[in-house]
Amino acid sequence: MQDDINTKALAYAQKREGRCLAKVSPNTYLWACKKGHQWEAPYKNMKQNYRWCNICPNIPERTCRYIFEDLLHKKFPPRKPKFLEGLHLDGYNEELGLAFEYSGNQHYQIVPFFHPQGQMNLDAQIWRDWEKRALCHREGVILITIPYCVVDLETFIRGALYAFGYLPIPT
Incomplete structure (x- = not known):
């Protein structure tokens, strides 16, 4: 074959x-x-669609989802809520008014696979990220962005949940 x-x-x-x-x-x-x-x-x-393995790039995103779900005992499925006007969230719990986005390196620097037209595509990505944050803020949804450079995802997420009052600060 x-x-x-x-x-x-x-x-x-x-x-x-x-x-x-x-x-x-x-x-x-x-x-x-x-x-x-x-x-x-x-x-x-x-x-x-410039696609490749849809398992590999989703590993950090899935790990973040497991951490949110484990810490808060709520589901955080990927969603495209109407208020985002076509944009999606990697994880969203409407009841808690809480969402997360795992941002790979293509959100911060030119990656030819994601940015075939270079800076123009990166600028468009940065604009979409900004728009997503603004729309979430307008809707009263807390959006936690996890950058690709975070080594300890659980510590980062736990710290953000403490900061926004979703977890009690340990004494």
């Missing part, structure tokens, strides 16, 4: 430090990232 794999699909996988394992239908391929996660998707969708 390797012979049936489109050369462009192979090149795209190699560029992303992964592999195109097989052609599973006329337009769909089996992909693997460098960590071994596998998924099926059409090459066209991968290339047009």
Whole structure:
């Protein structure tokens, strides 16, 4: 089946430090990232949407969600509330009026995969982040942003929850 794999699909996988394992239908391929996660998707969708492994980049986001849910005993599913006008939150609990965003390095610096047009795309990302914070503030939703450079996610999140009064400060 390797012979049936489109050369462009192979090149795209190699560029992303992964592999195109097989052609599973006329337009769909089996992909693997460098960590071994596998998924099926059409090459066209991968290339047009600048997508790759949807497991790897979500690991820190999922870790943040688990920490919020564990500390507050509430669910924090990803949401696109109407007040955000099409923008999404990585985790949101409407009852608590609390949301979080895990911001990868593409929120702070040019990453060619996310910013094919360089500074223009980064500026647009920074604007969307600012707009999201402003809309949450207007709606009375506390938005905790966790930067990619945070090493100890639990300590950072716990500190933010103390600061905003969601957790009692330990004595």
